[in-house]
Structures are given as structure tokens and as C-alpha cells.
Amino acid sequence: MRKKICTGIAVIIIPIVCLYLLQCLLVPKYASDIKEGAMIEEYYNSEKNHDVLILGDCEVYENISPVTMWENYGISSYIRGSAEQLIWQSYYLLEDTLKYEKPQVVIVNVLAMTQRDAKSEAYNRMTLDGMKLSKYKIASIRESMTEDENMASYIFPLLRYHSRWSELSSEDFRYMWKTPSVTTNGYLMQKGVRPVTTIPKAAPLANYTFSDRNMEYLDKIYSLCKDNGINLVLMKAPSVFPHWYDEWDKQMNDYADEHGILYLNTINEAENIGIDYTTDTFDYGQHLNVEGAEKLSLYLGEQLVKKFGFTDHRQDESYKNVWQTIVNKYYEEKQGD
Known part of the structure; x- marks a missing residue:
């Protein structure tokens, strides 16, 4: 009898383990x-003691350096950014x-307000696959899926990638269990220089109004922050x-005024910030x-300290060692090839 039970368990467990591998x-x-x-996915390996959480697309994860804010203001921050991240x-x-x-x-990049729908499965995957399984991941999948996608392939990625x-x-074998960190607290460093040579002329749009769905989710972000005693900041990154x-x-200005929150349009401040589009892009x-x-x-x-009066953690022992490791990694990458 015991042998039959063990055999039955093995018949169930072995295929599951093989599929997982x-x-x-x-x-x-x-x-x-x-x-x-x-x-x-990298966020889950970070220390969970951040003063500032930054959400959005490439306008945050390529434009904001948490190390710079740490070194100059003692602010602990993390960017949960992803390509074409929707609101x-x-x-x-x-x-x-x-x-x-x-x-x-919480800082939210507002460029996502201009996107009405998911562009492709590829962009969805860059945000959704890395989330741990939870009711929030499932809800985000449901809201994001394009016509040809299905929930099962997100819950069981093997269904999507079985033909790879x-x-x-060699990387698939080397990093089968753990992928090395590719960012510094969510910041994806870019070191090249391709200067602005021409500025494309902006074509007029038929409709400039943000979609009802986008406004609904911005309201949800505002309410969630308010309910948790979190200050919400809206931001537009500098770009041409x-x-x-x-x-x-x-x-965005009207929304910020109506809700009593800070909106930073850094396009208008690019010159004061010192951004030079011949060297800084x-x-x-x-x-x-x-x-x-x-x-x-x-x-x-500077704007965050002025508005919210953050505590400077640079001399706090509970932060120093962790951030020294982060800073070292940042400069090693910056000074490398």
C-alpha cells in the first residue's frame, strides 16, 4: 500500500518538477x-525602506538616478519602471x-496618460512577467491583455515560451535560477551621446483629451496614496x-491644482536644470x-526636499552599508566600458 502511495506521489510530482525546470x-x-x-522583478531583491517610489516608462528609468538623490540629499528611492508602462x-x-x-x-510619470491601450504583448510582458503572482498581477494582466493574449500564458509562462x-x-543556462541585476535601484544607465540635431514638427491631434480609463486609474492612484498617507507627485520628464x-x-496642471498635489513639468525647467541637448541625451x-x-x-x-522635508539618511547606519553597495555598483558601471 505504501509503495502504491509513493508511486502515485512520484507520478504527480516528477512531471511538475520537470515542467518547472x-x-x-x-x-x-x-x-x-x-x-x-x-x-x-529586481525590486523584490531590494531593501524595502524607500522614501520615494517612482513609477512609469523609460522617461523615469532612463532619466532619474537614485544614486544622485542619495549622494546629495540622503533620499532613498527606487524606480519601478518598465518599457511603455501604462497608467x-x-x-x-x-x-x-x-x-x-x-x-x-510616489512619483508618477504622466506620459502614460497619452496611451489609450497596450501596444503589444512584448511591452506587456516587460511589465507583467516580472511581477510576483498576486491578485494585483492578475488584475493588471486582465486590464492589459491584447486581443491575442490569454491569462494562462502569464500564470504559466511555459505555455508562451515552450517554443524557444x-x-x-548560454545565458539561458547560466541564469536559469537567477538573473544578474541590470539596473541601479531601477535606473537603467545610458552612457552614449547622440545630440539633438533637429526637432520634429508636432502634428495637431484630433483629440487631446485623456481617456476615461486613464483618468479613472489616475484617480485610483491618487486615492490609494491618500488612503495610505503618501504624497503623490506627477512628473513630465524633459524631452524634445x-x-x-x-x-x-x-x-495635468488642472488635475494637480484640483487635488492639491505637486506637478513637475521639467520640459519647462530644462534650461534651469542645466540640461544640454547636445551632450546630455x-x-x-x-x-x-x-x-x-x-x-x-x-x-x-531639491524639489522633493523643499516640498516634503525628507530626513537625510546618509549618516543613518541602517541605510549606509546598503547604499554604499549601490553607489559602488553605479560608479563601476559608469566608469566601465
Whole structure:
């Protein structure tokens, strides 16, 4: 009888273990190619004592340096950014983060307000695959899925990636259990320089009004922050393209005024910040390189301290050792090839 029970258990467990091992092997690792796909998951390995949580797309994870804010103001911050992150994805990432910590300030990048729907499964995966399984991940998947996607492939990634055999590389085996960190507290460093040479002319739009769904989720973010005693800050990163229309800016200004929150449009402050689009951008003015990100982060830290009066943690022993490791990694990457 005991032998039959053991055999029955083995018949169930062995296939499950084999399927799990296959999944670990076949899911993309994003270690050296398309690093954006690894960023959301990295948060779970960080210390959960951040003053500031930053949510959004490439306008935050390529433009803001948490190390600069730490070194100059003693602010502990983390960027939960991902490529083409949608406003409802930001909301569910905030819900997810609040299971682990409660920051003093949440910064939300407002460019996502211009996106009405998910662009593709590839972008969805970069945000959703890295989230730990929870009701918030499931809700975000449900809200984000394109027509050809299904929930099961997100819950069981093997269903999506079972055909990657021909694409496997040495990295898939090397990082089968753990992918190396690709960011510094969510910041994806860019060191190249591609200066702005021309500024594309902005075409008029038929409709400048943010969608009802986007406004609904912005309201949800505001309410969630308010209910948890968190200060919400809205931000537009500096860029020359894509164009940020005055009509969009007015809607954000009006929303901030109505709700009594801070809105920082750093496009208007680029000159005061010291951003030079001949040296501080790596992609012709869409995003900042590390030199530009450090300038923006100096300004952002100054505004946050002025508005919210953060405690400087630089002499706090509970922060110093952790942040020294983060700082060392940052400068090693900055000074490397």
C-alpha cells in the first residue's frame, strides 16, 4: 500500500518538477539583451525602506538616478519602471509595492496618460512577467491583455515560451535560477551621446483629451496614496520628442491644482536644470544619458526636499552599508566600458 502511495506521489510530482525546470530554462532572461524585461522583478531583491517610489516608462528609468538623490540629499528611492508602462500598470505596481513598504512620496510619470491601450504583448510582458503572482498581477494582466493574449500564458509562462528551444543561448543556462541585476535601484544607465540635431514638427491631434480609463486609474492612484498617507507627485520628464502638447499639460496642471498635489513639468525647467541637448541625451532628445539624468535628479531631489522635508539618511547606519553597495555598483558601471 505504501509503495502504491509513493508511486502515485512520484507520478504527480516528477512531471511538475520537470515542467518547472523547463519553464526556468525557456523563459527569457533579459540579462544582456532587452534589459527592460528584467527590471520589474529586481525590486523584490531590494531593501524595502524607500522614501520615494517612482513609477512609469523609460522617461523615469532612463532619466532619474537614485544614486544622485542619495549622494546629495540622503533620499532613498527606487524606480519601478518598465518599457511603455501604462497608467493602470503603474497603479497595480503601486498596489504590489505597498505589500512590502510604504514610501513617503510616489512619483508618477504622466506620459502614460497619452496611451489609450497596450501596444503589444512584448511591452506587456516587460511589465507583467516580472511581477510576483498576486491578485494585483492578475488584475493588471486582465486590464492589459491584447486581443491575442490569454491569462494562462502569464500564470504559466511555459505555455508562451515552450517554443524557444531554437533561441536558447548560454545565458539561458547560466541564469536559469537567477538573473544578474541590470539596473541601479531601477535606473537603467545610458552612457552614449547622440545630440539633438533637429526637432520634429508636432502634428495637431484630433483629440487631446485623456481617456476615461486613464483618468479613472489616475484617480485610483491618487486615492490609494491618500488612503495610505503618501504624497503623490506627477512628473513630465524633459524631452524634445515625442511632443508634449500644451493641451495635455493643462489637463495635468488642472488635475494637480484640483487635488492639491505637486506637478513637475521639467520640459519647462530644462534650461534651469542645466540640461544640454547636445551632450546630455543618448537618443537625439527623447531620453537623457547618465550626465543628463544626474542633472535632472539633482533638481528633482531639491524639489522633493523643499516640498516634503525628507530626513537625510546618509549618516543613518541602517541605510549606509546598503547604499554604499549601490553607489559602488553605479560608479563601476559608469566608469566601465
